[in-house]
Amino acid sequence: METFKKVAAIRGMNDVLPDASGRWERLEQLVRDWLRSYGYANLRTPVLEHTRLFTRGIGEVTDIVEKEMYTFTDSLNGESLTLRPEFTAGMVRATIEHNLLYDRPRRVYAMGPVFRHERPQRGRYRQFHQIDVEALGFAGPDVDAEQILMLARLWRILGLADIRLEINSLGAGEERLAHRQALIAYLEQHADILDEDGRRRLYTNPLRVLDTKNPALQEMAAGAPRLLDFLGESSRAHFDGLRARLDDAGVAYRINPRLVRGLDYYNLTVFEWVTDRLGAQGTVCGGGRYDGLLELVGGKPAPAVGFAIGMERLLDLWEQTGDDAVAEVCDxxxxxxxxxxxxxxxxxxxxxxxxxxxxxxxxxxxxxxxxxxxxxxxxxxxxxxxxxxxxxxxxxxxxxxxxxxxxxxxxxxxxxxxxxxxxxxx
Incomplete structure (x- = not known):
């Protein structure tokens, strides 16, 4: 009989062993209780979706779509299918398909695995887990601010410190277009120092050039035209309204004009909570407003705002607090x-x-x-x-x-x- 070679887990797709699962379960329960206290209900979507949902919703010229999606052709019907690389597009698809906004706005959340084909490192895996929170059908800065206050409360619940809030506004479509033209002109003047990614994105997604992690490009990026300077009256009022509500609540923040997030669907508010305690992968939570996404993927126009938290990174931070977070197995x-x-x-x-x-x-x-x-x-x-x-x-x-x-x-x-x-x- 042929000896069967031992099979190990795929690199970057990790087992959660019994000694560690108690901490996961307690975190999941704390998160459910926290979200319930703000009126959010669970929405569960499939792990597998049509590829076109992500290419249309996330944007074709993004790292996720270009390099990171697990995509294959269905042998039964020849359709291109993809393991979800994030939750928002699928949550919006479900909202449209089941007409969830017919009678009222919705607050929904999901927890579970997402998949990206990238080099595994601390806090960044091929299969990882996200807490995804979406408020669908809400306009104005109120829910933007509420979600940031929610997150500040979660950090307090978990006893986490040294997490900083950064905010920015991406404005409206016409404002981004005017900024895009000015930005392309600026980048063309510095084309000789752009790296391969920067040259590739120069005309397709120039905002992402500013999000570069290349140290050699930091000075160039810092001098680029700021989108904040192109905001019109309505967008400026929205951003000022967000800031006023955060000031009212005593939430500290830093305006980061280069904060753009990695997905094409954002507009107006964008935010990240970051830390220095996780090495290079310092973003614990990111989100913002995406008012055009429902229409973009086939629904009626509706405003929306949401965020996602990487659970592995959150657990890493929680463990650093020294809190004994493992629930008792039994009474x-x-x-x-x-x-x-x-x-x-x-x-x-x-x-x-x-x-x-x-x-x-x-x-x-x-x-x-x-x-x-x-x-x-x-x-x-x-x-x-x-x-x-x-x-x-x-x-x-x-x-x-x-x-x-x-x-x-x-x-x-x-x-x-x-x-x-x-x-x-x-």
Whole structure:
């Protein structure tokens, strides 16, 4: 028989192992509670979409579309399909397809994996996870400001510091066109120092030339015409309204005229939360307004604003706080020795779960000492211990794993006693 070669995970697509998953689950629950408190409901879209949704919505002359999408031809019908590289285009597609804005604006969110074919590095993977938040059908700066305030609250919930807010305005279409013409003229004067990406984007996406990470181009980019200087009265009023609301709330920010984001669909407000604690990948969250996207992908015109957070980067920052963010695996660990005790343990486990407790019943043979180690590893608050004596007397030995105190409790009273004890501990 041919020996089967061991298969490893694809580079940049990582397993989340049981010892780490508790932190993920707690973060996900905190995020759901946080979003619910602002009126956001979950919208789940497929991982796979038609490629044209992203080329149309994100923009053909972007890093994502040009270099990073996982695209293939469907062997059944020859259609070009793509693993989602971000959520917004799919969320907008679902909004249009199901007519979600028929009767009212919508606040929606999604959490899950997205896929980009790029070189894996810290905080940047081929399969990574995003929290995506969209407010659809809302015009004006109020919801822009509310989303930034939401994020400031999330950082407080997680105990995160050293995250800075940068904001900018991309204005309206005609303002960007006037700025584009001035920018192209400026870049043409510096064409001899542009790198390959800059020359390629000079006439197709010149704003992205300013977003260069090439140190040799920083001085040139700093002297380029600023889009802020091309804003008309309406766009300026929107940006000033955003700033006034942030000032009212005491949220510190820096205006970054070179902040453009990497996707074509943004207009007016754009923002990023950045940190120096993640190395080169310093953007924790980015977003802004995209009022033209619904019409661009086939819907009726409607305003919209949203943001996305990279979950791996957020978890990295959270772990740096030293917060013990791993949720307890269980309330009660049931240890047992002997066949009769093992059978009774299964029944007691079910009765405790009926009372609303999280219970792990030891699933193999082993000494009580080894089982107590497993109870500690599960971060249980109490251990329920069963042996031949306990089964005969229909009592359980209950051990408080925090202080080591033990008491014997009759089976019929066990659930009530543990529920009360856990409630008192909280």
């Amino acid at each position: 009660v660990y049931v240890a047992h020795l002997g066949d009769a005790a093992a059978r009774q343990a299964l029944l007691l486990g079910e009765s405790l779960r009926d009372a609303g407790l999280d219970v792990v019943v030891h699933g193999a043979a082993g000494s009580f000492k080894s089982q107590m180690k497993r109870a500690d590893a599960c971060r249980a608050a109490y251990a329920v211990i069963l042996g031949d004596t306990e089964v005969a007397e229909r009592t359980a030995t209950v051990k408080n794993l925090a202080d080591g105190e033990q008491q014997k409790i009759a089976f019929e009273r066990l659930a009530d006693v543990l529920v009360d004890a856990l409630a008192a501990g909280e």
